[in-house]
Amino acid sequence: MIRFEDRDGFQAALATLPGNDATAIDAAAARQASLTKPAGSLGRLEEIALFMAGWQSREYPRADRIRAAIFAGNHGVSARGVSAFPASVTAQMVANFQSGGAAINALAGACGADLVIVPLSLEQPTADICEAPAMTEAECLESLNAGAAVVPEDCDLLFAGEMGIANTTPAAALCLHAFGGEAQDWTGRGTGIDEVALARKTEAVRVALALHASHCTDAFETLRRLGGREIAAMAGAILAARMMRVPVLLDGFICGAAIAPLARDNPAITQHCLAAHCSAEAGHARLLEKLGLNPLLHLGMRLGEGSGAAVAAQLIRSALAAHAHMATFAQAAVAGAL
Numbered sequence: 001m002i003r004f005e006d007r008d009g010f011q012a013a014l015a016t017l018p019g020n021d022a023t024a025i026d027a028a029a030a031r032q033a034s035l036t037k038p039a040g041s042l043g044r045l046e047e048i049a050l051f052m053a054g055w056q057s058r059e060y061p062r063a064d065r066i067r068a069a070i071f072a073g074n075h076g077v078s079a080r081g082v083s084a085f086p087a088s089v090t091a092q093m094v095a096n097f098q099s100g101g102a103a104i105n106a107l108a109g110a111c112g113a114d115l116v117i118v119p120l121s122l123e124q125p126t127a128d129i130c131e132a133p134a135m136t137e138a139e140c141l142e143s144l145n146a147g148a149a150v151v152p153e154d155c156d157l158l159f160a161g162e163m164g165i166a167n168t169t170p171a172a173a174l175c176l177h178a179f180g181g182e183a184q185d186w187t188g189r190g191t192g193i194d195e196v197a198l199a200r201k202t203e204a205v206r207v208a209l210a211l212h213a214s215h216c217t218d219a220f221e222t223l224r225r226l227g228g229r230e231i232a233a234m235a236g237a238i239l240a241a242r243m244m245r246v247p248v249l250l251d252g253f254i255c256g257a258a259i260a261p262l263a264r265d266n267p268a269i270t271q272h273c274l275a276a277h278c279s280a281e282a283g284h285a286r287l288l289e290k291l292g293l294n295p296l297l298h299l300g301m302r303l304g305e306g307s308g309a310a311v312a313a314q315l316i317r318s319a320l321a322a323h324a325h326m327a328t329f330a331q332a333a334v335a336g337a338l
């Protein structure tokens with residue numbers, strides 16, 4: 001299991017990311033070229049098969065062991081009226097996840113993922129990012145390690161999701177810091193706020209940046225100041241997955257925002273990631289573009305909790321089923337292209 005010893009250990013891991021296996025990609029590409037279809041006719045499903053082959057070092061990659069990890073945290077900034085829901089909903093939804101009644105329970109079941117729910121000190125919200133750093137150094141490190149701990153040794157695919165009332169506010173702040181622009185470029189309606197609350201939320205993002213930006217010198221410090229526990233946990237899980245060369249499906253806006261500070265330090269962090277979908281949250285399309293990721297799905301979803309990733313995991317399974325089970329031209333005695 002991966003564990004980051006301290007902030008330097010986290011930053012060192014981010015600076016020395018392993019790459020994929022070009023030999024496995026070549027072998028998988030040769031197999032794709034031999035299958036009974038015009039070259040490229042399975043479109044992105046072919047790319048997915050090669051992507052999975054490269055990270056798993058397998059000519060025949062698998063999606064049998066899928067780990068879905070949902071992290072939950074509370075946010076001091078929720079007291080500013082930036083969400084359509086009260087902060088108490090975070091713990092209530094965790095209870096719903098635990099009793100099997102949430103969307104992610106149904107969707108993780110449908111894609112065959114093994115779901116773990118990780119509540120992170122829900123009784124202790126982060127500090128209001130408009131007034132202070134969200135977390136202490138110890139809290140941030142603990143959250144990163146809670147994320148790293150969910151990646152099993154034998155894992156074919158990981159997806160990380162979140163639950164945290166008000167977390168689209170720190171997510172917007174992380175995007176603004178990583179990629180610039182204006183607060184309104186990154187601030188959306190989250191759970192469904194009105195115009196007045198949107199103005200308050202945009203101002204909160206602006207104030208948080210004014211307070212912290214000059215101190216955000218690396219990914220750890222940025223997550224600590226502008227993030228939240230579940231956000232840092234997703235970042236820790238995604239970095240740990242990379243260290244173990246486990247491919248990752250990113251979920252929605254908050255999940256993408258969690259790696260924005262990592263991408264600022266090392267843009268290669270996205271190489272083992274596929275963007276599951278483009279959320280309806282304003283800012284997600286721009287975020288994916290900045291991360292250099294082309295989302296697999298556009299379903300108008302904006303739920304979070306790993307729901308988009310769970311749907312996209314079915315595409316991964318389809319891509320790998322075609323890759324593994326189709327006949328070759330030679331086996332099926334089908335003539336190749338002229």
Ligand SMILES: O=C(O)c1ccc[n+]([C@@H]2O[C@H](COP(=O)([O-])O)[C@@H](O)[C@H]2O)c1
Binds near residue numbers: 082
């Ligand atoms: O995944 C997304 O793109 C997404 C977009 C908007 C909202 N959410 C979810 O809604 C919550 C955050 O919204 P808010 O309005 O409370 O900041 C949090 O629990 C997220 O999982 C998620």
Ligand SMILES: Cc1cc2nc[nH]c2cc1C
Binds near residue numbers: 163305
């Ligand atoms: C009900 C509810 C469910 C969620 N799941 C993820 N974020 C959420 C936010 C709310 C408000």
